[in-house]
Amino acid sequence: MIASRRQSLKHGPGRLVVDGRDQTVTRKAQFAFRPSRRQERELHTLLRVCREVYNAALQERRDAYRLAGETIRWQHQFNQIKHLKGVRDDALAYGIQPLRGAIMRCDEAMQAFFDRIKHGETPGFPRFKGAQRFNTACWDEPTSWKLRDDRRTLYIQGVGDIRLPKSAARQVGRMLGKGGRPVTLTVTRRRSGPRHLSRWVWRATVAFNDVAVEPTTPSEGEGSLVGADRGIKVTLATSSGEMLTMPRYVAAQREHLAELERAQARCVKFSREWKRLGRQIARGRRKAANQVDNWAREQAATLVGGFGILAVEDLELRNMTRSARGTVEEPGSKVAQKQGLNRELQDAALGKLTIRICVKAESAGRRVWMVNPSNTSRACSQCSHTDRANRPDQATFSCTACGYEANADxxxxxxxxxxxxxxxxxxxxxxxxxxxxxxxxxxxxTDTELTQAA
Incomplete structure (x- = not known):
């Protein structure tokens, strides 16, 4: 498993986030699909019903606490679904699983709210969802849906059989070939461009449990360890001497997209040319995101394939990309410079690279440590002397105590x-x-209960 910050084990200067001991893991197959017009109408109706259930569950919890001082649990709200029979048969036409999924989303939002209070963070009470802010339906059990035996058809109760592309069949086949068992389904919609365009893009995510791990022998040996430093100029520097810089995919697309956005601003709104440019902008953003993700996957696979133990600096990326704007009473300084730095950090996708390393390591049976990054760029790796003067510029390290010189990363x-x-x-x-x-x-x-529920 990949542990979160709160679940990881603290030992010395590091936190263990992947121990590489799992024989099976959970993996997801994500793919796009194109429903028919009738199926798309049904999917929109399903999302509307789920949104109603989510808002009703949140309203009930608010009223119970405000009026009676009581706490409503998800088990109690699950039991209320059966009372919809004869009253809202249109909602039950899709089965009870997507309705339960909406209730669980509400419960998770409430639990996250209380966790933020417990840890002294900004609470942010859950909000009601509008039609434009609820785009996901979830099935937490393999009921009311199934993957057909041909692996190219997804059946959803109330929607029907949806034909899947060949790429989806390949993903599903890989998971099933490793012993995977489909357990959950998530269907998401999003716009292919500006909100007012009528075209929707539909994606499905199927989670598989019991996917067999295929441990491999690292090329450098079982006990080999590598340290990885992440940064803006050099995206990934390793203790083995490699320095990898991700091509400026996002920056290149940003300049191109800015030209398209200026051209779109000169067009008549909702005209044919305006819509065409909107689709080009959406495609450009997707292309940059896919290029970044593909680069992160490739580098993570190479790193995991070479070493048995990986150590990555534990950066607080959320704090690093926080705005310097400040408040009206206490305005920040150098806001424009900080915005540029934040943009560079986001373009480098340092968090995505770490996620890909952890996922690859989990599948290959490796260990991953997140170590304290304090003064790693100022301390000498030879004599441990720490001084700000050791780093005269971004790329150079020169120890003022022993005279050791090297690339700073x-x-x-x-x-x-x-x-x-x-x-x-x-x-x-x-x-x-x-x-x-x-x-x-x-x-x-149990399997018997799931069969009876289906």
Missing amino acids: LNAAANIADRGRTAETDWKVAGAPSLPRRKSRRRPR
């Missing part, structure tokens, strides 16, 4: 590797404990 990667080794040693001294596995809040139903 490679020196930081070496420090990250040292902290990863320290965390690895402390973990082994503690008995090499495993990560705590997640426990479902809902009772898993």
Whole structure:
């Protein structure tokens, strides 16, 4: 499993987020599909019904606490669905699973609200969902939907059989070939361009449990460890001496998209040319996102394939990209410069790279440590002398104590590797404990119960 910050194990200067001990993992197959006009109408109706259930569940929780001081649980709201029979048969036409999925989304939003209060963060009470802000339907169990035996047809109750593209069939075939068992389904809609364009893009995500892990032998040996430093100028620098920079996919598209947006602003709104430019803008954004994700996948696969243990600096990206604008009473300084830095950080997609490394490591049976990044760029990897003057510029490291000189990013990667080794040693001294596995809040139903429900 891939542990979150709160679930990870702390040992020395690092947190263990992937221990590589799982025999099976959970994986998702994500693909686009094109429903017929009738099926698209049914899917829109399904989302409208789910939105009504979500808003009703949230309203009931608010009223129960405000008027009676009571807390409503998701189990109680699940039991209320049966009372819709004879009253809202149009909602039950799609089965109870998508309605339960909407209730669970409301419950997760409430739990996240209380967790933020518990940890001293900005609470942000859950809001009611408008028609433009509810675009996802969820099935938490393999009932009311199924993948047909031909692997190219997705059946959804109330919608019918949806033909899937060949790429989706390949994804599903890979999961089933590794022993995967489809358990959940998520259907999402989004606009292909500006909101007023009529075209919708539909995507489905099928989660498979029990997908077999295929451990591989790293090319550098089982106990080999590598440190990875992430940055803007050099996207990924490793302690093995590699320096990888992601091409400026997003920046190149931004300049092109700015020209298209200026051209669109000169067109008559909702005209044919205005809509055509809107579709081009949407395609450009999707292309840049896909290029970034593909680059991150390739580099993560190469890194995981070479080493048995990976140490990555634990950056607080949310804090690093926080706006410097400030408030009216206390306005910030150098706001434009900070906006440019935030844009560069977001273009580098450092968080996505880490996610891809963790996913590849989990599938290959590797361990991943997130180590404390404090002073990794200022400390000498040879004598451990730490001084701001050790780094005269962005690319150069020159130790003022021992005279060691190297590229600043490679020196930081070496420090990250040292902290990863320290965390690895402390973990082994503690008995090499495993990560705590997640426990479902809902009772898993047996195959007999699922068959009867279907």
